[in-house]
Amino acid sequence: MRDKPQADDLLKIAESTFIQEILPYIPADRKYTALMIANAMRIATRQFDKNKIDETAEIAALTKLLGYLDVSDDPDTLLTLNKQFAAAIRAGAFAPGTAGHSKARQHLLSCVQNRLAEVNPKALNGGNNDR
């Protein structure tokens, strides 16, 4: 058993300490790099906080969209289903006017929003759309 504090807690405190105590002393020509370091730490912290994107729900949604009866127990299920979903989209199986179009679009939207919540929550509100 690991002792506390662990990765999530350590990252969070390292990031806030870096921002408060180190960043003000970083020379101007290294500020961009310093901000990138802080950003990477924030993304990692959020990924721990959210305890991973709900992959079970994504698998269930994809299984339904693709019209399968059972959820596969293949360890790479999510990857396999996404590959099949991507190929089906390219082939036009979810074109406007098809039965699955609207549900497929909603699924994509919710997956994108889940990932954005981790990597750039500001962009979820249509706000900051820059690097």
Place this chain on the structure above:
Amino acid sequence: MEIKSAIEGYLLHLDEVKTAKITDLRLMTGGAIQQNWLLDVTVNGVPLETVLRTDATSSLEDSLSRAQEYALFKHAFGAGVTVPEPLWLSNDPKWIGKPFFIMRRVEGTAAGHKIVRKNAMGGGHKILAKRLGQELALIHATKYGQAELDFLTRPTPNPALSRIAEYRAALDATDMPQPTLEWGLFWLEQNAPEPVKDLVLCHNDFRTGNYMVTEEALTGILDWEFAAWGDPLQDIGWFCAKCWRFGAANNEAGGISDRAGFYAGYEQTSGASIDQNAVLYWEVMATMRWAIIAMKQGDRHISGREPSLELALTRHIVPELELDILQMTKGDNDA
């Protein structure tokens, strides 16, 4: 310094140069693709402020060689486009070990974040937007068929479909499936415009961040290495796409102004009118293009070929672009 005497040697071997003395030489930016050196040199007694541009160690597929870039600068300068004046080109590796060219240095900043936040740039954002529209129209005035630019690629079978094929190939080359990008590409295929009658010279990276500007005026259009023949609207879509507004999303022309001013400058110089709906198609294409580039950049880090924090973070821009794509391609019946 070895490179200093090599450059002086190069200049002195030119017929028109009798004396050459370098007074300053510094690496300005060490990009992944090119290196730019600040070069101050007194030639025949006349002080010149220039930039020497050469290859970095790694070169990016699809980008032009320095000699081709020099030919483009020459052409654009002659056509009245605001670009740094190209002065000399050397293809001979004997001077600094690789090809290079020297151009006059222009003043100002290219930093997108600064430019969108400070209205007093380029004589004011409105004036700047109109001027950029005029510049782009001047670039597009070069029609397909110029012998001196015959190295530029011609899209087959047409600008939209060639990009769709290229981006699908890029998706096929990665391990991770990208259903949202496939969704966008399907939309782009279904909504592809009729091919344009006349292909024109497209800059292909004409956006805020790639031009130099002082408080008073635009001083230079930079970054020509992706230029190719294409549909003029692809440059307009790239300039206006939300992903290139540097956070100033409401200023739809490059984060600096509304579209009207930019379009007016373009229309005035080109004599053509811009179809806003047709531009929207190319904005979806622009967002897709940036997503594919960001994905490829991320792969350079992920694969271990080029470990880099910047490349790693660039990969995480993709979901923002995917959200833009889903919003832009939303149909009338979509929730």
